[in-house]
Amino acid sequence: MATITELAAKIVSAHAASTEMTKDELFTELKELHAALSAMDKGEAAPVVGEEELASTAPVISKRKAFGKKQITCMVCGKGFVTLKRHLGTSHEMTPKEYRTMFDIPAGTTLAAKDYIESRRQMALDKDLAGGLAKARAAKGKKK
Numbered sequence: 640m641a642t643i644t645e646l647a648a649k650i651v652s653a654h655a656a657s658t659e660m661t662k663d664e665l666f667t668e669l670k671e672l673h674a675a676l677s678a679m680d681k682g683e684a685a686p687v688v689g690e691e692e693l694a695s696t697a698p699v700i701s702k703r704k705a706f707g708k709k710q711i712t713c714m715v716c717g718k719g720f721v722t723l724k725r726h727l728g729t730s731h732e733m734t735p736k737e738y739r740t741m742f743d744i745p746a747g748t749t750l751a752a753k754d755y756i757e758s759r760r761q762m763a764l765d766k767d768l769a770g771g772l773a774k775a776r777a778a779k780g781k782k783k
Contacts, residue, residue: 643680647673658699698742708753714742723750 651669699717710719727733
């Protein structure tokens with residue numbers, strides 16, 4: 640039977656083959672996995688690393704690839720969407736602000752696909768929503 644160290648090395652090696660990791664991240668993951676396997680071998684409860692900790696250390700997809708024209712990909716789980724706000728709240732219980740902070744995304748960056756943003760912008764122009772807003776502001780100004 641393989642030793643705990645060999646098992647931990649195989650597991651981390653398999654994870655590193657599919658995910659880009661730094662040397663420090665590899666070492667940390669190996670150490671945590673070895674501790675968990677050792678605890679399980681002794682019959683103790685394995686220390687649990689939360690999803691937030693895992694996601695903050697290794698995004699599933701690069702920032703550049705996540706923001707596509709037709710869809711935006713969640714950097715926590717790798718699923719593609721048109722907009723991320725609802726997914727982040729329901730699946731990962733986090734706000735867009737927390738997501739931006741976790742992956743160092745600038746505050747002005749929208750969490751929606753570029754085509755979706757453009758289609759919504761064009762719809763607003765076609766319906767003259769800005770003109771209606773200007774009329775409402777003018778009417779409000781006359782009341783005062």
